[in-house]
Amino acid sequence: MNTLSSAWSWLTSAAHWSGDDGIWHRLGEHLFLTVVCLLLSCLIALPVALVLGHLGKGGALAVNISNVGRAVPTFAVLVLLLLTPLGTHGQWPTIIALVVFAVPPLLTNAYVGMREVDRDVVRAARGMGMTGRQLLFHVELPLAFPLVLTGVRIAAVQLVATATLAALAGGGGLGRIITAGFNLASTPQVVAGAVLVAGFALLVEGLFEIAQRLAPEWARGRMG
DSSP states (O other): HHHHHHHHHHHHHHGGGGGGGSHHHHHHHHHHHHHHHHHHHHHHHHHHHHHHHHTTSSHHHHHHHHHHHSSOOHHHHHHHHHTTEEETTTTTTHHHHHHHHHHHHHHHHHHHHTTTSSSHHHHHHHHHOOOOHHHIIIIHHHHHHHHHHHHHHHHHHHHHGGGGGGGGGTTSSSSHHHHHHHHHOOHHHHHHHHHHHHHHEEEEEEEHHHHHSOOGGGGGOOOO
């Protein structure tokens, strides 16, 4: 209980919220890193998943290959990248490691969403003369969108939690608060940093949930 109260005191101290090492600055770094990695992951995974899901070919292989990223610890990938020439290029080792980590849920959910679209609806759309492009963007993607968004949500929350590793490579983010706490042998600061990361992850989860509830019918898989 003493540790928790001390962590609360650390969090409520105005001095810990300002400056280059303050919570607001570290939170901004964490958010930037998460958004960059999520965008890069989406640009890599979603086009592949949507096209393969539309064609119905090669998807299982792509998903199985992407799932290798789940079996390899992100920290191990980060360490290996730091030992290469990329280790001298700022946050790129961290970004690459996090992108590798985020691709599997994006690819898997998007592909499964595309393949679970009602085949009768697809055949009916083809019978109406729709081209492959029209079928993909006007029929399959709207119906698959809930699962696609679920993959994005999972990836985003996982990135928030895992981006703390950036601190181990000299990067920014909320992880710096935790590592600084370890260096100072300050358990309350370590706990406070962990609480901030957990709170940020829960906030991101909540925002995605709200967005999904407020989304138009087509974004919830309903054609109207």
